[in-house]
Each structure stands twice: as structure tokens, then as C-alpha cells.
Amino acid sequence: MRKKYSKSSANYLTAKADFFSSNADFLNKAIKQNKFYATQPKREFCKICEASLPPSVDFVSHGVGYIFCDDCRHLNGIYEDTKAFVTDLYMSDEGIEYASNYIDEQFEKRAVDVYLPKVDFLINTLPSKTNEILDVGCGSGYFVYAALLRNIR
Numbered sequence: 001m002r003k004k005y006s007k008s009s010a011n012y013l014t015a016k017a018d019f020f021s022s023n024a025d026f027l028n029k030a031i032k033q034n035k036f037y038a039t040q041p042k043r044e045f046c047k048i049c050e051a052s053l054p055p056s057v058d059f060v061s062h063g064v065g066y067i068f069c070d071d072c073r074h075l076n077g078i079y080e081d082t083k084a085f086v087t088d089l090y091m092s093d094e095g096i097e098y099a100s101n102y103i104d105e106q107f108e109k110r111a112v113d114v115y116l117p118k119v120d121f122l123i124n125t126l127p128s129k130t131n132e133i134l135d136v137g138c139g140s141g142y143f144v145y146a147a148l149l150r151n152i153r
């Protein structure tokens, strides 16, 4: 039997320190975005499977209602992701502000502190000839970047 232990949580606390120090700012920003989202037309069909959504809201968070699709169980916001909303959320300032949430001066530190140990775990666990990893839904690419640091495509 092989036992593996994770890394210290200190890495997370330093890499995401702004989640604690800037919580009020992030919350205000999210509430502002939700207020705009709530001005969009109501969503009638599931975003994933396009089944008709039930009429009742399952829960409300930060001013926005959410509905689980009866067919696929996807959790849908009750409003449409209109082009105006997506543009406001992702493209204002040519996307610079949105991207700054993910790619900043802490990117490499997060990749090394948080994701490189995961890559090392895989290197020590998977068959020795593994030299390619597919990271489905790779988010901001931290894991992909960490894999490249170990010469894994």
C-alpha cells in the first residue's frame, strides 16, 4: 500500500491571500454583476441540454435565483447569458480586468506551490512512460503550466 499526503495549506493561504484581504471588494463586485445579470431576460431552457426548465427557483444566492434542470441536473441561473451580459462581464476593458483575476504576478507562484506537487504526484503514480496529460476544462492553465515545467506535454 502506498500512502500519499497532501501539501500544507499555507500555500493556498499565501497564493489566495487577496481572497481574504479583498473579500468585501470582491463581494461588492459580484453583487454589482448580479444586479446587471438580473436585468437580462428569464432563461426558459437549460443551458446544457436545452430542456424546458421548471418554473420554481431552487435557491437564491446574492440576489440571483438558480434552477436545477430536471433532465440533466445542470444548475442554471434564471437569466439568459446575453451578449450584453457576457460582454460586460468578460470584455469590458478589453478583458484586461477579467484576465487580471487569473493571470497576475502570482500565476507562476500558484502554479509552482499548488499545481507542481499534483504533477509530481502523477509522475510518481502513473506508468513511467507517461509524457502527455490532457487537462479537460483546464481553467486558467495552472496545471498545464506546471506539467510543462516537468516536460510533460
Ligand SMILES: [Zn+2]
Residues within 6 Å of the ligand: 046, 047, 048, 049, 050, 051, 069, 070, 071, 072, 073, 074
Ligand atoms: Zn439540462
